[in-house]
Amino acid sequence: MIAPMSVSLLVNGEPVDAFVLPRLNLADFLRENLKLTGTHVGCEHGVCGACTVRISGEIVRSCLTLAVQTQGASVETIEGLSDSGEIADLQAAFRERNALQCGYCTPGMLMTAQDLLKQSPTPDREAIREHLSGNYCRCTGYQAIIDAVEATAKARAGRSS
């Protein structure tokens, strides 16, 4: 038998200590152990992007990260970004433009879009497409998502100038 291992990390700023099996991936740890079900599990091999979270401020696939690998790390999920208000304008833009239908991809889309807007305040549509290329949406056809991200970028640029 393989014994559970201890892991201590920060999740959305709060310390978490747990015992987990090595095979448990971070997405399942967040969803099953911590009941943070905003992180979605799609393909489980890194293709769809629905499970995107931030570790140490950088977006990663939580389905391709083991929970034991997050020892000492700071993990942020869609719940954290949403509750802090960091992406309130981006969420509003998604709503206004119908940039989601079933909503399954939306947490990953928001995480990835916010990552782009932090690195590049005024991306063109091509840059938005490229950054979101690792996130599948099966409902919207992407146009409305690109619109929402572009509109948010312009609004933020307008506010800061």
Place this chain on the structure above:
Amino acid sequence: MKAAAFAYARATSVVNALELLAVHGDKAKVLSGGQSLMPAMNLRLLSPDVVIDICDLAELRGIVVKGNVLVIGALTRHVDLQRSADVATYAPLLRDAIVHVAHPAIRNRGTIGGSLAHADPASELPACMVTLDATIVVRGPGGERRIAATEFFKGIYETALSPDELLVAVELPIAPAGSTCFFQEFARRHGDYAIVGLAAQAVVKDGTFANLRLGFFAVGDRPLLAAVAGKLIDVFVTPASLAEAAAALVEELDPHEDQQGSPAMRRHLAKVLLLRCVAALLARPELDTGAAG
């Protein structure tokens, strides 16, 4: 799917990682960024008994210039290559290639050593290593081995690495003055594995190739340094001589059939890339005739 159960060990040093590999041998897999290993484990293509995590081995991280060589530690992430001024200056082919390696969230964790040890024939970095004449540095119980990239890749997911060895670094000769490079791939979606790709580096003097290395990928079981490049060196390239080279390239390739394309389609796309590449490197757009026929 989820990965099958495995035991997890976090190596504390390269020596410790080698000790763990010596104990567990081919029952173990080395985990660096996990962006190839974890999908393979989740799909149950791989079920190692033990996973040896080398993420703490800071000595395997980083990019340094030593004389005429760019040394890249095995744990250097794709995003680090993307942001490195030294890579942009001394290995511009790698800079051009890296944005085609998967997507931002994967480049934040995937490592160069992991990609090379995994040796997917449709991935970008193995082809770049072959084109750039890199040396792969591995350490094992008997000490260090240095393997030419052209000898390192042995087949689909197969390399010259033994189960008790660890890939520690790659060494790239600094791009010669006046060299130019070309990188393009066909993929279903930006960042996906290539259907066919080409990583090329050249030295052009007075409108002719003084040197040309053409690394094709996703056209066989390993990256291919095309011999046909020899036909284009030290000669004035004409549409006719290029068509001849393209015909010879088709003979040289042994592409596989999969869901993404037939061998005939891959041969055609390789020709398209050859023409684009030569036209771009020689700055003669008229040479890119689209590989019709």
